[in-house]
Every structure is written in C-alpha cells, then in structure tokens.
Amino acid sequence: MSSISLLDLKAQFETIREDIQAAAMRVLESGAYIMGSEVKALEEEVAAFCGVKHAIGVGNGTDALLLALKAQGIGAGDEVITTPFTFFATAEVIAELGATPVFVDIDPKTYNIDVKKIEAKITAKTKAIIPVHIFGQPADMDQIMEIAEKHHLFVLEDAAQAMGSTYQDKRIGNLGHAATFSFFPTKNLGGYGDGGMIVTNDDQLADTIRILRVHGSYPKKYYHNMLGYNSRLDALQAAMLRVKLPYLDQWNDARRQRAERYNQLLADTPLVTPFAAEQRKHIYHLYIVQAEERDELMAYLKEQGVSTGIYYPLPLHLQEVFKHLEYAEGSMPHAERAALRTFAIPLYPELSFDVMEQVANAIKTFYKGRI
C-alpha cells in the first residue's frame, strides 16, 4: 500500500529546484552568510507584498513574536490576551518576557479567538492582544482593532500560518500594529531551515526591533544601548525565500482549490469540514476536520497509509507550565472540545486530486464499516 503524507516538501522543491540551487550558490560564492543584501532585499519584497513600510528578518517566528512584544515594552506585571488554541510559541513568548498570558476561548467554527469574549478579560494591566490567524484563516480583525483602540492596546497578529491571506481585501500583516511570520519549512512560505519576519508601519517599533535582533547594538557595532538577542536571518534562507515568495499566491490558491475539492468529496460523511468566514481569504495552512470518533478514524487511516495529525492536542491554558495561572478544565470549552475532535488530513499545493479522492474514499469506507 502506498503511503500518503500530510505534506510533501520535496514535491515543492522539485518544481523550483534550479532557481533554489542558483540562489544558494549565489550566496555561497558571495562570502556573506548572515544578514547582508539578500536579507535586505527579502525584507523589501515582503514589505511590498504586505503593503507595509517595514519588514525585519529574524531567526524564526517565535523570536519575531518575542522581539515585537519586547520592543513594545511588554514585560513583568503586564497582561497579554491571546487564544489557547494555537502553537505553544504564541503564549510562551508572553511568559518568557515576564508578562502573563490571558486566554480567551475560541469561536468553535473558525477556531480563532472569540472576539465577543475579549473585553471581559481586559484589566488595568492588559497591554496587548495577540490574535492568531489559525490554520490560515484571519481572525475578526475589525472587532479586535475596535476593542484595542477603545482600551489603548497593542495588537500583534501572529500570522505564522497566514502569510498571503487577506481580510476585506487587505493583506494580513497590514491590519494590526505589527504582525509576525514564520518561515519554518512547513509554513505556507517555508524556507530550508528556520527564519521569521516582523512587519509593521510603526517607524519606532521597527527601529527598536532592528536593534534588538543584533544584541542591542544597531546601527553602531560593539556599542550597546540595550540588551537584545542574537536573532538574525541567514542570507541563504533569505535568498531561497526570495525565489519562493513570487509563488506564494498561486500556492495558496492551489491550497484553496484543494480545500474546496475536499469539501465536496467529504460532504456526505459525518466529518465537519472547515468553515470559511466571510470577507477573508482562508489559505488552509492546514485542512482541519472534526470527528466525534477522531482517534479511531485516525488509527484506521494510518492502517490505510494515510497520514493525519492533531493540531493541537492540549490547549495552552491546560499546559503543565501554565498550571500556576489556575485555569480549570472546562474553563475554555470550545478550545477543549476542538482539541479532542479536530485533526488535519493531507493538503499541500502539489497534492494531486487523485490522491485526495483516495483519502476521501478511505474516510468513507471507515464510516460504512460502522453502520
């Protein structure tokens, strides 16, 4: 039995092999391996892509969040509101800076933060909101910005999963006060190693982030005005990402096409397929479905050679490391329910429609056997 993987990074590489090799060779022969002209060029291209003034390349998507919060002055005694249904890094960086993550439950349809529940969690200590555009679908940014304006809060979009998506025809990255991207290989714009970027229209925030990423010493080397980090972007990654960026929209459209096909193929199964909210472009970083009998179905699909994955099995408010925050089980019912029922099935731009039919047929066979 042939096996079907959740994602096939090599398939994408094969479509751009020569250009990636040429970009890598250009850097190897240049002798400049960290930051430099390739990083600057990628920053300019990403800024233009998002329609923002500044893009700052950093070591990874986690550092992008960390540096943006740090540059905004978030630290001990502050509270930052976010979602419990996201990759750990979103809340990790808040706590890493000595601030407290404050979780707000999700909307059960989109899996994004439930904007109706945000205001009740705002206190005198609240400094920022981090909406996560989870699985590639933008959060309700209009409502979030309205709340933020009313309470003078900083909004940092965690757009690690949503580069290229739009909200009311505006690019993600151009909606909050700043946004962060990850170039981890599995992301919609993935490099061949780690990388990340912050985008913002705020001149001062951008300046501070540029200083923070090089030990607090920019622009004059070896003179330090603050404590920073070592979080630079490699020239190799930047050069290879510059090859990939022009394809991002077409790859995202290919994901959308495949998601629509799955929606049709799975329509007469008990699976709950993804909900696409209005006035925004869902770019399906992951194609997430819900099943009451998830674990049995996943085990069956594994037997049939179909890979699946759980994103994420334990919501952040219930993580051991956040025990001291004293969130009870049942306090975020929608996030907890999603963690028990949702999983991803294979989806990537190069996935063939034939293979998608095989996946759908395996799911249908599972349910037939149960009636």
Ligand SMILES: *Cc1c(COP(=O)(O)O)cnc(C)c1O
């Ligand atoms: C991947 C991801 C990150 C972290 O990015 P890295 O580049 O792996 O550090 C942060 N937030 C979300 C939502 C992510 O999916």
